[in-house]
Amino acid sequence: MTAAVSTLEIRNLHVSVETEEGPREILRGVDLTVRKGETHAIMGPNGSGKSTLSYSIAGHPKYTVTGGSITLDGEDVLTMGVDARARAGIFLAMQYPVEIPGVSVSNFLRSSATAVRGEAPKLRTWVKEVKASMEALEMDPAFAERGVNEGFSGGEKKRHEILQMALLKPKIAVLDETDSGLDVDALRIVSGGIEAVRAKGETGILLITHYTRILRYIKPEFVHVMAAGRIVDEGGPELAAVLEDSGYDRYVKGGEAAAPAGAGAVS
Amino acid sequence: MVVIDATGRPPMASGAVPRPVRSRNPLDHGVPTGREEAWRFTPLRRLRGLLAGPDADGKVSVTVSAPAGVAVEQLDAADPRIGRVLTPADRVAAFAMARAGGATAVTIPAEAALAEPVIVHLHGESPRTAAGAAAGVAYGHLSIEVGPFASATVVLDHTGSATYAGNVEVYVGHGASLTFVSLQDWDAGAVHVGAHAYSIGRDAKLRSFTVTLGGDLVRLNPTVVYRGPGGDAELNGVFFTDAGQHQEHRLLVTHTPRSCRSRVTYKGALRGDAAHSVWIGDVLIEADAVDTDTYELNRNLVLTDGARADSVPNLEILTGEIVGAGHASATGRFDDEALFYLQSRGIPPAEARRLVVHGFFAEVIDRIQVTEVRDRIMATVSDRLGETPADDGAEPAGA
Structure with missing residues (x-):
């Protein structure tokens, strides 16, 4: 298998969560390919x-x-542990990054880079690399000595996520609602960070968002509409413009994949 | 903060903080049955008879290395410095005082500013039986005095194996500053019961670290009294309680003069079957101790099923005019979301757990300015978690 093109392929994916009433199916056959x-x-x-x-x-x-x-490139991702997936090149920027008290950002970043790259980065180049990435995201250097996400504002957490993406250089980056909770300035900075990773052309980006706001900064080539656990519509950037005007009503009310009763509260 | 009840009178003695009998005579102290408040958490049969004050048949050697100017001497049993800070509150402490046959004294002269720490190495040399139990009983007494306006760091390093009843008296002079570390790094079979009594002079500062890692049973009883206003005591603690270990820390801070401060911060991690930790944090603010500022915290991280952490803070306030008094106690498990977050960055599960535990302890351990001690504690914690530290080249990446 050649690794010239990194490809994430999702085929007919069905996913459930445990609830008090037993397992509930949330994804009902998702197909998606990201290169x-x-x-x-x-x-x-x-x-x-x-x-x-x-x-x-x-x-x-x-x-x-x-x-x-x-x-991912033909390798079965589902049999990999969480950490192995990251080492294989999958990155998830989380909507709600978790606080890890007492673990400094610098120690965390270095541990992550060591794990993902397979060897500890050379200290001198690493320091420069982190410094440059932090500057690009307009992050104070003092940030590196704080505990991971400890007492971070919403904007700081998201910048920290994008910083990690920039340093870990994933093949596929999933950005889960990275735009939520950001003011205009923070959105501009975070979008700039995502754009910089994208411009290198080494990462496939899957931007998950409820709003079209971030798409003014980052132009996707492909737009997929999800409703009730399936991809129900696909198109180019023009589809985002349609959604901006008309919202999701036509996908959730009586559409071909309308949500069955009770599926609406899960995100 | 001013605490006044509806009658306008200051609060009455609630009895929340116990007042034990204090006497040097062992026979003045009752033989515990295990139902007493002070003993209810302790597995008495694992004390190996220390409550009865058996004759010493083992040995804990004491080696002191100290910078120039520090006096190290042997006190005989009648020396007035013995019992100056500590009046035993239980049989074990009373027997230890009676049977130690004197004390090792370390005296830091007035206005000395020590650049290097004083290291007191206590090594249990009692042979282990085939069953792995420490056979030999030993008694010990240490007397540490920091002269007025001196600043010093003193480290007690307990290693080896013994059944040891050891008292420590720490007398901090007016305006002095002492960092005090007591590291319980015993071999698996050791039993250690100790009263650690601190007396803080006017405007003096104590920053203590009680770090309990080893031993079969460790029961320590740190107490603080103040001899004048402006005293400041920080009592930090770390314990890592493994399968079968019993680690108990019973603290009592008594605020008698006005305008003193105390901060208690103990953090423990527990792992394995029958790992048992006990933390008792008693703070008594007496009627004349206006302007007191105190806070105590115990947090425990339970890493596996089968471990048990008991945590009991008690606060008794006899004056309404204080700056603040509070306590917090929380025992929790690994945060699965934190582990997921770390793993989603490529970090293997065992390394992720190590990071979380180190982070949990870091708040306390990072305050220890003695690099060798700090590194040794972290290395021991890593070993105990079944992992050696990664080559993490700890230099800050963003500097």
Whole structure:
């Protein structure tokens, strides 16, 4: 298998979560292909399964894959542990990054880079690399000595996610609602960071978003609409413009993949 | 903060903080049955008879390395410095005082500013039985005095194996500053029961670290009293309680003069079957101790099923006019979301757990300015987690 083009292929993916009433299916057959250098947007209303898709790709234990496949360059992603997926080149920028008290950002970044690259980065070049990436995201150098996400503002957390993406250089980056909770300035900076990674052409980006706002900064080549656990519409950037005007109503009310009763509250 | 009840009178003695009998005579202290508040968490049969004050048949050697100017001497049993800070509150401490046959004294002269720490190495040399239990009983007494306006760091390093009842008296002079580390890094079979009594002079500062890693049973009883206003005591603690270990820390801070401060911060991690930690944090603010500022915190991280952490803070306030008094206690498990987050960055599960535990302890351990001690504690924690530290070249990446 040649590795010239990194490709994430999702085929007929079915995913459930455990609830008090037993397992509930959230993804009902998702098909999606993301190649290196491409930018895809997945849009959809709350509860359509967007976040479930992103966590399933990353391997969160809360989500159970009940059918279908995910492969990266032909390798079965579903048999890999969470950490192995990251080392294989999958990155998830989380909507709600987790606080890890007492673990400094610098120690965390270096541990991650060491794991993903397979060897500890040379200290001198590493320091320069981190410094440049932080400057690009307009992050104070003092940031590196704080605990991971500890007391970070919403904007700081998202910048930190994008910083990690820039340093880990994934083949496929899933950005889960990275635009949510950002003011205009922070959105501009974060978008700039994403754009810089994209411009290198080495990463396939899957941008998951509820709103079209971030798409003014980052232009996807492909737009997918998700509703009730399936991709229900696909198109180019023009589809985002349509959604901006008309919203998701036509996908959730009586459409061909309208949400069955009770599926609306899960995100 | 001013605490006044509805009658307008200051709060009455609630009895929340116990007042034990204090006496040097062991026979003045009752033989615990295990139902007493002070003993209810302790597995008495694992004390190997220390409550009865058996004759010493083992040995804990004491080696002191100290910078020039520090006096190290042996005190005989009648020396008035013995019992100056500590009046035993239980039989074990009383027997230890009676049977230690004197004390090793370390005296830092007035106004000395020590650049290097004083290291007191206590090594249990009692042979282990075939069953792995420490056979030999040993008693010890240390007397540490920091002269007025001196600043010093003193490290007690407990290693080896013994059944050891050891008292420590720490007398901090007016305006002095002491960093004090007591590291319990015993071999698996050791039993250690100790009263660590600190007396803080006017405007003096104590920053103490009690770090308990080893031993079969460790029960320490740190107490603080103040001899004048402006005293400041920081009592930090770290313990890592593994399968079968019993680690108990019972603290009592008594605020008698006005305008003193105390901060208690203990963090523990527990792992394995029958790992048992006990943290008791008693703070008593007496009637004349206006302007007191105190806070105590115990946080425990339970890493596996089968471990048990008991945590009991008690606060008794006899004056309404204080700056602040509070406590917090929380025992939790690994945060699965934190582990997922780290793993999603390529970090293997065992390394992720190591990072989380180190981060949990870092708040306390990073305050220890003695690099060798700090590194040794972190290395021990890593070893105990079944991992050696990665080549993480700890230099800050963003500097």
